[in-house]
Amino acid sequence: SGCVRGNTTRANVKRKATSAPAGKKPTAKQQKLVPLKEEKKERAGGWLQEKLKQRRTEKKEMKFNKKRLRFVSDTEKIKQGSEGVLYWMSRDHRVQGEHTPSSKTIRHLVCLNSFLVLLKLQDVIDMPISGSSLLNVRLKAQNFPHFFLSSPFFTSQPVDWDKTLVSLQVDRTVGEPEWATPGTKGGIAMLESFIDVRLKLFDTKRNDPNADALSHLSPWIRFGHLSAQRVALQVQHSGKKAGQSVSSFIEELVVRRELTDNFCFYNKKYDSASEWAQKTLEVHAEDNRPYLYTRQQLEEAKTHDKLWNAAQYQMVSEGKMHGFLRMYWAKKILEWTSSPKEALSIALYLNDRYELDGQDPNGFVGCMWSICGIHDQGWRERAVFGKIRYMNYKGCTRKFDVAQFERKYCPKKL
Numbered sequence: 001s002g003c004v005r006g007n008t009t010r011a012n013v014k015r016k017a018t019s020a021p022a023g024k025k026p027t028a029k030q031q032k033l034v035p036l037k038e039e040k041k042e043r044a045g046g047w048l049q050e051k052l053k054q055r056r057t058e059k060k061e062m063k064f065n066k067k068r069l070r071f072v073s074d075t076e077k078i079k080q081g082s083e084g085v086l087y088w089m090s091r092d093h094r095v096q097g098e099h100t101p102s103s104k105t106i107r108h109l110v111c112l113n114s115f116l117v118l119l120k121l122q123d124v125i126d127m128p129i130s131g132s133s134l135l136n137v138r139l140k141a142q143n144f145p146h147f148f149l150s151s152p153f154f155t156s157q158p159v160d161w162d163k164t165l166v167s168l169q170v171d172r173t174v175g176e177p178e179w180a181t182p183g184t185k186g187g188i189a190m191l192e193s194f195i196d197v198r199l200k201l202f203d204t205k206r207n208d209p210n211a212d213a214l215s216h217l218s219p220w221i222r223f224g225h226l227s228a229q230r231v232a233l234q235v236q237h238s239g240k241k242a243g244q245s246v247s248s249f250i251e252e253l254v255v256r257r258e259l260t261d262n263f264c265f266y267n268k269k270y271d272s273a274s275e276w277a278q279k280t281l282e283v284h285a286e287d288n289r290p291y292l293y294t295r296q297q298l299e300e301a302k303t304h305d306k307l308w309n310a311a312q313y314q315m316v317s318e319g320k321m322h323g324f325l326r327m328y329w330a331k332k333i334l335e336w337t338s339s340p341k342e343a344l345s346i347a348l349y350l351n352d353r354y355e356l357d358g359q360d361p362n363g364f365v366g367c368m369w370s371i372c373g374i375h376d377q378g379w380r381e382r383a384v385f386g387k388i389r390y391m392n393y394k395g396c397t398r399k400f401d402v403a404q405f406e407r408k409y410c411p412k413k414l
């Protein structure tokens with residue numbers, strides 16, 4: 001591309017958000033793209049944090065639908081001398097603000113009138129999914145009023161995070177992004193700025209990588225710092241003026257996300273392409289590939305395609321690639337590597353190494369959708385892709401100002 005320097009895997013460089021979804025220590029107002037005068041008057045920054053704090057301290061009786069309780073263990077009595085219960089948390093498997101939609105293994109320890117009960121809050125969309133059941137999930141989500149119930153607040157014990165962080169044996173060669181403050185507070189600030197500023201753009205601008213219209217909440221949802229249910233409730237409650245954007249957002253947050261969870265959990269062949277896709281990819285296995293790149297070249301954003309390089313750079317430098325570009329990015333890996341198997345392996349490697357929201361069912365299904373056509377249909381046949389849906393550079397130029405994005409994310413310091 002002529003504008004890539006250095007090695008994207010090089011490390012310990014703080015990953016900065018040039019698009020700045022939020023500042024270093026983001027307050028809701030710092031995260032604003034375009035401050036709204038009337039909203040400024042209406043509520044000061046931090047209103048959501050305040051609201052939740054207030055609700056936590058209120059001694060109001062919480063309405064609770066007991067149908068959503070299910071014992072997950074035969075052991076209803078806790079052994080004398082037991083000191084704790086292991087709480088295995090991943091993504092929406094969490095205590096705060098959650099009815100654990102789609103969590104199948106979690107046990108909650110809840111203290112009810114001084115009796116200890118091991119229970120699981122009943123699943124929301126608990127269904128085996130095979131093939132393209134997007135419609136089923138959508139219908140079930142719409143018809144499942146339990147999902148939109150307020151959820152319990154719990155208080156937690158302080159944790160020495162510095163000590164915990166030092167003790168972790170993790171890959172520290174990927175820099176830490178500055179725009180995202182980890183933890184629930186950071187997530188709530190981001191949610192607040194989404195409701196105040198970006199939500200109204202979501203319906204019309206979510207596919208424009210130059211517009212700051214997405215929620216940016218995936219990292220907090222991924223790590224269980226924010227509950228998807230809490231986000232859905234809050235957006236429905238506070239985003240009434242945002243019109244169609246609310247339902248478009250719920251479609252992503254609830255329907256698409258639940259589809260990936262249920263697909264990966266229930267489908268024994270979740271890592272295989274559908275028969276039609278396998279066939280078509282096999283037929284085109286020997287097709288001539290005009291460009292072939294190694295994993296390293298891709299990782300270092302050294303392709304001929306400035307848009308692809310920019311997307312890769314956005315992911316490496318900020319830890320979050322725009323959602324629209326993720327599709328283009330993965331499809332080009334299919335086009336520029338020697339086999340679909342290699343393409344999937346590289347896409348998952350890069351996604352899970354650099355995306356803050358990586359290593360989760362959304363990413364797995366996203367890569368499988370792009371490369372192996374899951375939850376999709378066959379399209380017009382063409383070289384390399386066969387009937388897998390194709391995307392190209394020209395198509396992107398029709399959707400958004402590609403040159404603007406390339407200028408902004410032309411890799412500079414890597």
Ligand SMILES: Cc1cc2nc3c(=O)[nH]c(=O)nc-3n(C[C@H](O)[C@H](O)[C@H](O)COP(=O)(O)OP(=O)(O)OC[C@H]3O[C@@H](n4cnc5c(N)ncnc54)[C@H](O)[C@@H]3O)c2cc1C
Pocket residue numbers: 206214215216217218219221222252253254256257260321322323324326327330351355357358359360362363364365366367369370
């Ligand atoms: C190749 C590829 C890789 C992807 N990798 C990941 C990944 O590693 N982790 C991840 O969370 N998402 C992934 N996605 C899905 C989607 O791109 C991201 O969830 C989204 O861009 C996150 O940004 P956001 O929170 O600002 O999104 P918003 O558009 O504001 O959406 C809000 C939430 O809805 C959910 N969501 C949105 N789009 C999807 C989708 N297509 N499928 C399932 N859930 C969705 C997420 O929980 C997201 O946080 C991937 C998609 C593709 C095509």
